[in-house]
Amino acid sequence: MPARRPAARAKSAIPQLDWRSPQPAPMVLVSGPEEVCAERAIAAVRDYLRAEDASLEVSDLRADDYESGTLMGLTSPSLFGEPRLVRVTGGEKMSDAFLAEALSYLEHPQDGATVVLRHxxxxxxxxxxxxxxxxATGTAVEVPCVAVKRDGDRYDFAAGEFQAARKKVAPAALRALTQAFADDLTELAAACQQLISDVPGDVTAEIVQRYYGGRVETTAFTVADTAIAGRYGDALLALRHALDSGADPVPLVAAVAMKLRTMARVAGRRGSSAALAAEIGMKDWQVDRARRDLSGWNEESLGRAIQATARADAEVKGGSRDAVFALERMITVIATRAPFGG
Structure with a gap:
């Protein structure tokens, strides 16, 4: 029996905006499966509105865990008339109550309010x-965040990262990046941001080769992720594979350090991911990832891991004759969350 085809999507009469440069409207639909792009789009709408009026009130609610009256309450004018932004997640699991109230709201949106619906x-x-x-022409816009699967789409995504940062990057460098990060757009975005922040001049193919050469996957991030997750044996195996594949110890340590620094900035802070991201100058998805990474860590173990990574950084840059031992000691401290040899 042939597989059932998904229902055809209704033709859209509203503007379709690029996720890198969306503009607000009373209702903004951020649709599609690519979470990195969606988070960037929602953050861009927030930044646009905040640039217009710094008193912007930002609220978050879930469409799948919705209490009747919440949408109207959050969009209603405040005493001093500040603009309002309401970010709604979980649209693909929305409750009947949210569905009914959102349909009603769409017919009579509140002045000065922007509702962003993620589906x-x-x-x-x-x-x-x-x-x-x-x-809803004149009332809504849509920001499609379609899946980034093809090599050409990943290439365009990476090129856009550097263009947004006004950083020059060679076409060969972009090709090498997209080949190294073929399966995870989040890691591709992180790699682009690392190169943007770490490399003082133009990003060349040689620099990308130095950071990520010899790998089909992001070996440096694989090493970091497995160590931070406490998977000691897997982390040592990933490290050995990275070195055997020709990975340079310096960017490998840099990848570990970047993740630990992000964890340290997020540790102990409360509030929504979006609010915290705006406060410390990060992206929502980076805060979410850091919070997941922090599971099982405490202030002492995190401080010890950062110190071990700083020591390894100095040693692989010439402070020690045995860079491999320096890396293994760093991984041991991070993965076991205990002093080396302890």
């Missing part, structure tokens, strides 16, 4: 609302 498209839940939004 991954993983289900057809809320199709009636999506169709209504896509027909």
């Amino acid at each position: 991954t498209g993983a289900t057809v839940r809320g199709k009636k609302l999506l169709d209504a939004i896509r027909a």
Whole structure:
């Protein structure tokens, strides 16, 4: 029996905006499965509104865990008339109560309010609302965040990262990056940001080769992730594979250090990911990832790991004759969360 085809998407009558440069409207639909792009788009809408008025009030709610009246309450004018931004997640699992109230709101949006609805498209839940939004000319815009799967799409994504940072990058460097990060757009984005922040001049193919050469996957991040997760044996195996593949110890340590620094900036802070990201100058997805990475860590073990990484950084840059031992000691401290030899 042939597989059932998904229902065809209704033709949209509203503007379709690029996720890198969206503009606000009373209702902004951020659709599609690519989470990195969606998070960037939502953050860009927030930044746009905040640049217009620093008193912007930002609220978050979930469409799948919704209490009746919340949407109207958050969008209603405040005493001093500050603009409001309401970010709604979980649209693909929205409750009946949210569906009904969002449809009603779409007909009579509040002045000075912007509602951003995130819907991954993983289900057809809320199709009636999506169709209504896509027909609401003059009231809504859509920011499609389609899956980035093809090599050409990943190349364009990476090129956009450098262009947004006004950083020159060679085409050969972009090709090498997209080949090294073929399966994970989040890691590709992180690698681009690392090169943007670490490399003082233009990013060349030689620099990318130095950081990520000899790997099909992001070996440096694989080493960092497995060590931070406490998987000691896997981390040592990943380290050995990275070195055997020709990875340079210096960028390998840099990848570990970058993750630990991010964890340290997020550790102990409360509040939503979006609010914290705005406060410390990070992206929402970076805060979420750091919070996941912090599971099982405490202030003492994190401080010890940062010190071990700083020592390894100095040693692989000429402070020791045995860079491999320096790396193994760093991985041991991080993965075991205990002093070396302890």
